[in-house]
Amino acid sequence: MKSAGSKLCRLALGLAVLIGVLASRPVGAAEIRASVNDSAGKALEDAVVTITPESGTATPEDAAGKATATIDQKDEMFVPEVVVIHTGGAVVFRDSDTVRHHVYSFSPIKQFQFVQQPGETSAPVRFDHPGIAAIGCNIHDFMIAYVYVTDAPWAIVTGADGLADFTGLPAGRFMVTVWHPRLWPDAPPLSQSVTLSGAGMTVPISLRVMPPRPRRSHNQLY
Numbered sequence: 001m002k003s004a005g006s007k008l009c010r011l012a013l014g015l016a017v018l019i020g021v022l023a024s025r026p027v028g029a030a031e032i033r034a035s036v037n038d039s040a041g042k043a044l045e046d047a048v049v050t051i052t053p054e055s056g057t058a059t060p061e062d063a064a065g066k067a068t069a070t071i072d073q074k075d076e077m078f079v080p081e082v083v084v085i086h087t088g089g090a091v092v093f094r095d096s097d098t099v100r101h102h103v104y105s106f107s108p109i110k111q112f113q114f115v116q117q118p119g120e121t122s123a124p125v126r127f128d129h130p131g132i133a134a135i136g137c138n139i140h141d142f143m144i145a146y147v148y149v150t151d152a153p154w155a156i157v158t159g160a161d162g163l164a165d166f167t168g169l170p171a172g173r174f175m176v177t178v179w180h181p182r183l184w185p186d187a188p189p190l191s192q193s194v195t196l197s198g199a200g201m202t203v204p205i206s207l208r209v210m211p212p213r214p215r216r217s218h219n220q221l222y
Contacts, residue, residue: 030169030170030171030196030197030198030199030200030201031165031166031167031168031169031199031200031201032051032165032166032169032174032176032194032196032200032201032202032203033163033164033165033166033200033201033202033203034049034156034158034163034164034165034166034176034178034202034203034205035162035163035202035203035204035205036049036158036162036163036164036178036180036205036206036207037162037204037205037206037207038206038207038208038209039206039207039208039209041206042162043158043160043161043162043163044158044162044180044207044209045158045159045160045162046080046081046082046157046158046180046181047157047158047162047164047178047179047180047207048082048084048148048150048155048156048157048158048178048179048180049155049156049157049158049164049166049176049177049178049205050084050150050152050154050155050176050177050178051152051153051154051155051166051169051174051175051176051177052151052152052153052154052174052175052177053153053170053172053173053174054172054173054174054175054193055173056172056173057170057171057172057173057174058170058172059153059170067085067086067089067090068085068089068090068091068092068124069083069084069085069089069090069091069092069147070083070091070092070093070094071083071091071092071093071094071135071145071147072093072094072095072096073093073094073095073096073097073101073103073116073137073143074096074097075097076097076099076140076142076143077143078135078137078143078144078145080145080157081144081145081146081181082145082146082148082157082181083145083146083147083148083157084147084148084149084150084155084156084157085127085147085148085149085150086149086150086151086155087127087128087129087130087149087150087151088126088127088128089126089127089149090124090125090126090127091124091125091127091147092121092122092123092124092125093116093121093122093125094120094121094122095116095117095118095119095120095121096118096119097118098118099118099139100115100116100117100118100139101115101116101137101139101140101143102114102115102116102137102138102139103115103116103122103135103136103137104135104136104137104138105133105134105135105136105147106134107131107132107133107134108131109127109129109130109131109132109133109149110125110127110128110129110133110147112125113138127147127149129149130149130150130151131149132146132147132148132149132179133146133147133149134146135147144213146181148179152177154166154169169196170196171196171197172195172196173193173194173195173196174193174194174195174196175191175192175193175194176191176192176193176194176203176205177189177190177191177192178190178191178205178207180207180209182209182210182211182212182213183207183208183209183210184208184209184210187208190205190207192205
């Protein structure tokens with residue numbers, strides 16, 4: 001009898017934990033997994049995936065893009081190469097190299113330039129308009145990074161596996177848009193409308209992109 005009672009207690013405890021987990025999830029919350037590949041089927045890193053609710057689909061109040069991102073300069077490369085922020089957000093630049101860099105942007109959404117000495121961290125650079133800003137270095141012209149500024153409530157940069165996982169989405173219709181820095185010139189970002197009604201779905205996306213740029217070694221002459 002003692003053993004049966006112990007089993008019942010464990011069962012009750014397990015049910016209580018399960019109920020607590022379910023209760024902590026937003027009502028109707030679901031997931032979208034975007035799987036981004038190139039035309040050869042290889043996973044694409046550094047693709048920006050944004051999700052915007054279409055008319056009639058509610059947006060949770062806590063849904064927002066990243067407010068601040070950091071771009072480091074290490075081994076004469078910008079790290080990461082792609083960051084995403086919400087409109088009105090900012091980017092901080094850090095020089096972790098032993099050489100100085102001259103960071104600049106001539107992009108329509110934001111123009112700036114400043115010199116950074118080794119070990120310095122910049123003041124936040126604010127981006128008040130949506131769009132894409134290409135960032136370069138006037139001293140090392142092979143260095144490049146991208147700041148993707150968006151009004152979309154959900155935005156993620158894919159990792160090496162080409163995946164972007166969005167959780168806590170309400171049921172409804174969404175526009176999934178994907179951009180990559182190696183899209184062919186003048187090629188628009190790919191957009192796809194999806195309907196989310198169950199626990200989740202996977203959205204496979206194939207992009208035709210240019211070959212990767214050769215990465216220049218930091219010890220090469222320039």
